[in-house]
Amino acid sequence: MPDELESRYDELVVQTEDVDITRRLAELKINRTKHGPRIYPGSQAASSYEPKDAPTPLVSRIPAPKAPQVLGLGGHLQQSIPIIPQERDLSQDAVDSTNDGTFLTFQAATPPPADCVYNVVDQGVSSPDFFRVSMYNVPATSKLRERTQLPLALYLRPLALPIVPTANFEPTYLTQGDSDHTELPPRCNRCRAYVNPSVRFTSGGANFVCNLCNYTNITPQEYFSPTMPDGRRLDWESRPELAYGTYDFIVDETYGKKKGGFKHVFLCQSYTNSVDVDLLSIFSVSLKSALQFMNHGDEIAIILFDKYARGLRLKQNTKKDVSTIEMLTFLPDMGCLPPDVFIKIDDNSIPEITHLIESIPTLVTEYDIQSCKECCFGELVECVLDSAPFKADGGRITATLSTIPTGNYAVAPGDPALFDLTGDGNDPRCAEISEPYKKLASQVVNAGSALDIFVVANRGPICLSNLSFLAMKTGGRVEYFPRFVEEKDTRAVITAFLAVCSERLCARQADVRIRCSLGLSVDSIHSTGTCDSAKSTKAIGGDGDSKLSFFDSQSTLTYILKYDSDLNPALDVHFQAAMLYTDNSGVRKVRVYNLMAGVSVRMKPVLKFVDSDVILATICRQALAEAVQAIWCGSNGENSKQSQRYKQIRAAILHKVEDIFGAARLFAGQGLPNSQLLMPTSLRQLPMLALALTKSAALGSRSFSADFKAFNAYELLTSTPNQLTLSLYPRIYDIGEKTMLRATYNALTTGSGACLVYTGSIFMIYLTSNVDPQIIVDLWGVESLQEVPPFADEIPTFDNETNNWVQRLMSELPLRVGRSWCPLQIVRQELDGAEYVLRSMMSEDPLETCPSYDRYIQRLHDRAKNYKETESWF
Secondary structure (H helix, E strand, C coil): CHHHHHHHCHHHHHHHHHCCHHHHHHHCCCCCCCCCCCCCCCCCCHHHHCCCCCCCCCCCCCCCCCCCEEECCCCCECCCCCCHHHHHHHHHHHHHCCHHHEEECCCCCCCCCCCCCCEEECCCCCCCCCEEECECEEECCHHHHHHHCCCCEEEECCCCCCCCCECCCCCCCCCCCCCCCCCCCCECCCCCCECCCCCEEEHHHCEEECCCCCCEEECCHHHCCCECCCCCECCHHHCHHHHCCEEEEECCHHHCCCCCCCEEEEEEECCHHHHHCCHHHHHHHHHHHHHCCCCCCCEEEEEEECCCEEEEEEEEECCCCEEEEEEEEECHHHCCCCCCCCEECCCCCHHHHHHHHHCHHHHCCHHHHHHCCCCCHHHHHHHHHHCHHHHHHCEEEEEEECCCCCHHHCCCCCCHHHCCCCCCCCCCCHHHHHHHHHHHHHHHHHCCCEEEEEEECCCCCCCHHHHHHHHHHECCCEEEECCCCHHHHHHHHHHHHHHHHCCCCCEEEEEEEEEECCCEEEEEEEECECCCCCEECCCCCCCEEEEEEEECCCCCEEEEEEECCCCCCCCCEEEEEEEEEECCCCCEEEEEEEEEEEEECCHHHHHHCECHHHHHHHHHHHHHHHHHHHHHCCCCCCHHHHHHHHHHHHHHHHHHHHHHHHHHHHHHCCCCCCCEEECCHHHCCHHHHHHHHHCCCCCCCCCCCHHHHHHHHHHHHHCCHHHHHHHHCCEEEECCCCEECCCCHHHHHCCCCEEEEECCCCEEEEECCCCCHHHHHHHHCCCCHHHCCCCCCCCCCCCCHHHHHHHHHHHHHHHHHCCCCCCEEEEECCCCCHHHHHHHCCCCCCECCECCHHHHHHHHHHHHHCCCCCCCCC
């Protein structure tokens, strides 16, 4: 079996090795005119995009009330209702027509929507991939900010790109005999901000004025350089700290203990259920593929487990000058790993490690599998953390599971309350059951490590609420493959495994600090990992300090800011984030991010320059943080209140959006007739996406499994902005007409009968019973719907227009979210169970207590007309 898997996925490994997502994304240009004008079936506003002889646009079968007229801030009449597919295309067109699709970080006012494709030029302000703010015209006073009903928030993704310019702070010269130590890089003596492109050098370069607190500092002698007439230093272009918004620099031992090489421990379950899905073979192929992406000098350990743990190690045979494989069985309760279980990766050991990995499926006998029906997952993780090599340097633990943990980490499989992450479960034992996972998460965090969990299962619950909590609190990842089918899901498992193991940069023992201009400070922090000291301080500059366990490219932080005093409208407001971390090689570094925004005393300029992606992410994280609080932190017996919590959260999200547009009308749209709704251009997508959030599996009331709800909550909490918008409102294409559709079931089932749906993590091809037979022939080369392979993980390549168009979309769209490939699922109407999941993605349709999109816009308009100033949620 491993040989078959290996030969099948050789092409995947080669493709992943050659892929450079950043380069391919920069070259990505989708030809929108190749297939004629774009139309949006289901949209009342689609007619302006249709040719004269185009058919009548499809409309929802749900009767919609009369829609209000929509006005922008400038008073110009817009279309009746914002349509997400159209908004996405219009935004991309605007990006393409400005600077040839290039975003200039200093000159541009606000970043493009997250779903757009664009290049970035760092002009001394950090790329929006790293650092962005919810309002690029910050309200001058706390009162004005409260009137907008919008949060003032910072979004930080520290490792969005692994490589940034590195600053060299070697002294330019030293006076002979000078023994005084001067701190480099230069920092403000008052707020401790690092030197950055917005710092002003005065007195010919002898002084520099901090851009955050306006304090005048003396330039260190060894850092001095003359200035030009425009105030810039002569050497500014050669110094990354003065030319780029994001830069790295290496620090010495005074910034913390230098750690050793990176350690990666791989755990794989070997119980009966694992064999049913051939987990050992999949694990072997995945690990062998990932080995080529690991750095030389890293150390790995491979452990199989069920009731017992089996550590694999290489034993040197001095007579034959070769290494043999040893499998040491031990009980994790013993508290230590076998000696020499860690293997260092180098040119000499790679062939031996490869042989060991290939032998994994044959090492565990059928007798061992049948006699051990337990899962010592939690105890084994504790054992790894207590081992001397891992305790010294930390690292990453990647565990592959197929059954629910037992022992000290056991839960009752039949009790749905213990799996219900999103509400309605009233069992007060939830807090007790989660306690071992809380303690384990703290142990992983204290070790400066992360725990990734891959769940590959095809039977029974897996307690994903506790497992996802464990992974998220440690900065790890969760991948969930329910109802695993080898033919369909094997490639997806291998790809996800590669994504974790091929991270070019991981940050251990990270310490992030936010500094703001005078008058602002950090109030609260929402993180994908544990913040040991998430707090705000009263120091000048408004520091927000957070110590985190582990960061990779998907890790993000959201900071909610507060006002300590009014801002000066004559000055820009500046933000600086600095992250002290240890990289994969054990080198201690600091990465600095810089951001700036304007200050306004009026409502209209504030609303004009809003980053709706940060607004949506902030609303999402605050809502989900409240939703999971009951399960992760215990209900304290307040069962009656807990049962209503999630209905209240859904209502609060919709009311928040209504308050935002009501405040815009009240303070920036005086005199508007009642038939018109004021909708700032920057916020046009927010109502639909917020409505979709209330209908998601994590917050909605559909009867999904508790594990699926928990995984959806994890995905929403850890998504980047472009992933979040796609997961809430996927891209839907009619394959026959090659048009984008609205997220309604009517639009999905009308037309050619074949639709391509992309959620940011998976492709779905939906085929109705009346699908055009020619599409079946073009895509699969078969004559009927019954002959379409239901478990295919890709579309065969044929030289025809439809096939080429679908293949192009499936290769280009993943690049927008930083992926090289996304799995495919075939969904046939009334034949496949996944149709229920697909229908739940149609967020414009009504869902129980949540209204349809058309009706919600009418409700939003009614509330905006009667809005009265209320206390802000943020």
